[in-house]
Amino acid sequence: xxxxKIREVIIDILSDIAPDxxxxxxxxxxxxxxxxxxxxxxxLDIVMELRKRYRVQVPEEDYGELTSMQSTVTYLExxxxxxx
Amino acid sequence: MISIPSDDQRIxxxxxxxxxxxxxxxxxxxxxxxxxxxxxxxxxxxxxxxTLAGIxxxxxxxxxxxxxxxRGTRAGSVGIYAANEAVVDSGIDWENTDRSRVGVYIGVTExxxxxxxxxxxxxxxxxxxxxxxxHHHNPRTVANNPAGExxxxxxxxxxxxxxxxxxxxxxxxxxxxxxxxxxxxxDLALAGGVSESVRTFxxxxxxxxxxxxxxxxxxxxxxxxxxVDRNGIVVAEGGCIFVLERFSDAKARGAEIYGELAGYxxxxxxxxxxxxxxxxxxxxxxxxxxxxxxxxxxxxxxxxHATGTSSGDVQECAALRQxxxxxxxxxxxxxKSFIGHAMGAAGALELxxxxxxxxxxxxxxxxxxxxxxxxxxxxNLVYGDARxxxxxxxxxxxxxxxxxxxxxxxxxxL
Numbered sequence: 001x002x003x004x005k006i007r008e009v010i011i012d013i014l015s016d017i018a019p020d021x022x023x024x025x026x027x028x029x030x031x032x033x034x035x036x037x038x039x040x041x042x043x044l045d046i047v048m049e050l051r052k053r054y055r056v057q058v059p060e061e062d063y064g065e066l067t068s069m070q071s072t073v074t075y076l077e078x079x080x081x082x083x084x
Numbered sequence: 085m086i087s088i089p090s091d092d093q094r095i096x097x098x099x100x101x102x103x104x105x106x107x108x109x110x111x112x113x114x115x116x117x118x119x120x121x122x123x124x125x126x127x128x129x130x131x132x133x134x135t136l137a138g139i140x141x142x143x144x145x146x147x148x149x150x151x152x153x154x155r156g157t158r159a160g161s162v163g164i165y166a167a168n169e170a171v172v173d174s175g176i177d178w179e180n181t182d183r184s185r186v187g188v189y190i191g192v193t194e195x196x197x198x199x200x201x202x203x204x205x206x207x208x209x210x211x212x213x214x215x216x217x218x219h220h221h222n223p224r225t226v227a228n229n230p231a232g233e234x235x236x237x238x239x240x241x242x243x244x245x246x247x248x249x250x251x252x253x254x255x256x257x258x259x260x261x262x263x264x265x266x267x268x269x270x271d272l273a274l275a276g277g278v279s280e281s282v283r284t285f286x287x288x289x290x291x292x293x294x295x296x297x298x299x300x301x302x303x304x305x306x307x308x309x310x311x312v313d314r315n316g317i318v319v320a321e322g323g324c325i326f327v328l329e330r331f332s333d334a335k336a337r338g339a340e341i342y343g344e345l346a347g348y349x350x351x352x353x354x355x356x357x358x359x360x361x362x363x364x365x366x367x368x369x370x371x372x373x374x375x376x377x378x379x380x381x382x383x384x385x386x387x388x389h390a391t392g393t394s395s396g397d398v399q400e401c402a403a404l405r406q407x408x409x410x411x412x413x414x415x416x417x418x419x420k421s422f423i424g425h426a427m428g429a430a431g432a433l434e435l436x437x438x439x440x441x442x443x444x445x446x447x448x449x450x451x452x453x454x455x456x457x458x459x460x461x462x463x464n465l466v467y468g469d470a471r472x473x474x475x476x477x478x479x480x481x482x483x484x485x486x487x488x489x490x491x492x493x494x495x496x497x498l
Contacts, residue, residue, distance in 0.1 A: 019150040041155070044219045052216055 250485025
């Protein structure tokens with residue numbers, strides 16, 4: 001899966017988790033929490049959705065990699081290389 | 085001789101918020117009860133298939149965002165809607181209310197079944213691998229969830245908890261709120277009951293296995309307490325929350341008062357898991373009347389608990405005959421015949437459906453009684469059409485539940 005496609009996946013997950021948010025203006029380099037109302041349970045939702053949809057595991061010590069869109073995509077790219 | 089309590093020990097209802105299958109506020113609900121309008125509809129739920137239920141259609145987005153709905157429970161949403169509506173209705177200056185002095189006491193018949201069933205259903209798609217079990221499961225299923233969601237939504241930092249009391253829970257929530265006000269634990273109580281039970285297949289399946297799930301080709305006629313052809317319970321959802329205050333506080337702010345809690349009682353059958361015990365029910369009702377400093381013939385309306393089961397209705401009628409046999413004025417009615425059994429909300433909703441009688445002097449009917457069961461015959465059972473009964477001063481509300489939990493609440497007109 002390409003970086004662009006991974007970004008689309010994350011946007012899709014975020015639209016489920018934060019349905020009241022406007023995601024079109026999301027800045028990739030800015031932390032999610034500075035732009036969206038997300039708490040720890042929401043981040044666990046991202047982890048769970050990646051696990052459910054793509055069987056991708058994000059261990060707890062790596063949660064910090066999901067800070068922004070940019071860091072998330074960079075972190076997931078090698079893990080989701082084989083994903084369709 | 086009954087001593088008259090001081091004004092700071094007298095508890096009054098100053099606001100009401102509700103959603104019922106046939107109305108989303110006090111006025112709509114009463115209008116439906118007087119018009120004979122049922123809220124029961126055809127319904128389908130996984131595994132059980134086609135059945136009947138009382139479903140509410142309030143706008144969940146009135147007081148919540150879509151994200152809140154995704155995260156929380158239906159019981160939470162019902163409670164949030166009813167609690168916010170109650171506060172608005174009370175006319176209290178909520179922005180300047182000290183939320184640390186507000187208590188939230190919500191009665192539930194059960195909580196967590198809906199969320200657990202949903203999660204297991206989801207997990208089936210992952211071959212029951214528990215790494216796919218949601219982290220939302222615990223906060224959704226803790227017993228205080230409905231009350232806690234209200235506290236989160238309304239910024240209430242006083243005490244909150246749920247009261248698990250089977251189908252006596254609506255009364256139990258009200259009683260708990262009154263007790264906490266009297267103890268000085270809070271200055272304003274949001275108290276009542278909620279139910280999301282229509283979303284658990286288990287409750288339908290269990291009643292069906294018990295031979296106690298109502299069936300009828302016309303959904304609106306399925307809930308028929310006291311009718312000889314009744315064949316069980318119609319499960320319903322709903323919520324009703326009262327703003328309770330001490331009379332002294334309500335008077336000081338010039339609040340409109342729906343009525344005063346004149347007396348209440350709760351007791352236990354200690355005799356059977358499901359079959360009610362009329363002797364214990366009668367004791368409970370008598371105790372409430374005695375605590376109110378009244379005699380049975382001073383009660384104008386009894387809102388019965390009867391659910392439409394073959395034995396339960398008969399048992400309650402036997403209890404009521406024990407208490408009210410000498411009373412010619414007392415009228416009896418039943419709101420479940422309109423909306424089904426709203427479980428944790430039932431007691432609070434059914435009481436509320438009668439409160440307008442303090443103003444209009446009308447006892448709403450029991451509908452769907454085509455042929456009265458002789459074993460359920462009570463003097464002054466109001467069925468078919470509503471009845472003008474004149475000046476109503478005292479309303480008694482019965483709510484009973486499984487494991488032999490009994491409750492009776494008496495509200496006085498002020």
